[in-house]
Amino acid sequence: MNPIAWPDPQRQQDFQAWLQPLVQPFNLLPESLHEAVADASTRRYLRIANGSGGSYIVMDAPPASNNVQPFIEVAEHMRGCGLHIPSIFAADEGQGFLLLSDLGSLPYLKALLQTQTQDDKTEANRLMRDATQALLKWQSRGEAERLPLFDEAFVLRELHIFKEWCVEREYGRQWDETQLKWWAHSCKLLAENIAAQPFVPMHRDFMVRNLMVCPPEDGNPGVLDFQDAVKGPISYDFASLLRDAFISWDEEQELDWAIRYWEQARKLGLPISADFGEFWQQLEWTGLQRHLKILGIFCRLKHRDGKPHHFQDLPRLFAYAIKVTTRYVQLSPLTRLLQELQGSMVETSFTLR
Secondary structure: OOOOOOOOHHHHHHHHHHHHHHHOOOOEOHHHOEEEEEOOOOOEEEEEEEOOOOEEEEEEOOOOOOOOHHHHHHHHHHHHOOOEOOOEEEEEOOOOEEEEEOOOOOEHHHHHHHHHHHOOHHHHHHHHHHHHHHHHHHHHHOOHHHOOEOOHHHHHHHHHHHHHHHHHHHOOOOOOHHHHHHHHHHHHHHHHHHHOOOEEEEOOOOOHHHEEOOOOOOOOOEEOOOOOOEEEEOOHHHHHHHOOOOOOOOHHHHHHHHHHHHHHHHHOOOOOOOOHHHHHHHHHHHHHHHHHHHHHHHHHHHHOOOOHHHHHHHHHHHHHHHHHHOOOHHHHHHHHHHHHHHHHHHHHOOOOO
16 A cells, blocks of 8 residues: 555554455555545545546544544435535444545636636636536525534634634734623624524535536536535525635626526525625625634644644635625724734735735
């Protein structure tokens, strides 16, 4: 086998014992095993070739910190909605090993970054149109009641990640009484915005790193990393797609895609606001809650987990957050808090592209 770092020898032995009975039925080539992509958690994905020129993906999800049952359940749910997701050929839920179909090696992120480099608006529109259609299938056909609820406690826990890991750990700030009141006020507004929206099936990480470019006949895009799906606000997944942590678009382009999504959602009878302006505000505020959470997560990855490679994307996330807070007077206390951390961005109107 190619050298793969294992957290401990026992994990490697468990994996080899699980894989061996699968080698013949699936014509696997164990010596081809290599890491396909690392996850922000302790979960990771390995690629293994077969003797027919194809390949499979192995999910390695140590059970001490992962539970593969939601992945299996949501996979079945999404497949029933017509989404293109990995097939599960073998699973050991107790040990956290799954053998999955391989949806290819071209992530949406890479493809969309290439469209920006080549100024290929036609291809960017095609890819985003396909992603929007997949999202609409999930929202209109999925059963939200089967999923955990993205409630106020959930929202506030996520916001606390920003305060603990970004504000306090990364920037070394301890807010005074006035600043804590500003933060509590801002959290209340963001939680109320989410609670006021219609709730639908929500992927919770519907961003371009979790979408794969696939042939049209197979269904584009392939959708990954869906195990954390919840019942949540209708604007969340589209906000995740539109204002991604790793790629940005001009606001004119954002609005064009958002209007198209909104029009199609209304035609499908989804419970979306009849006023686009109201939906756009919901989307911006919901995206703000997500971006604050991700700022905290990226700082936590750096300080707690020794994974600093996402840290370079903090300026993009701060720019998203500052753009929204300076647009709505209700969020002005949050602008002050962000300005104290990243004042130069506010003062110079930091751009996203």
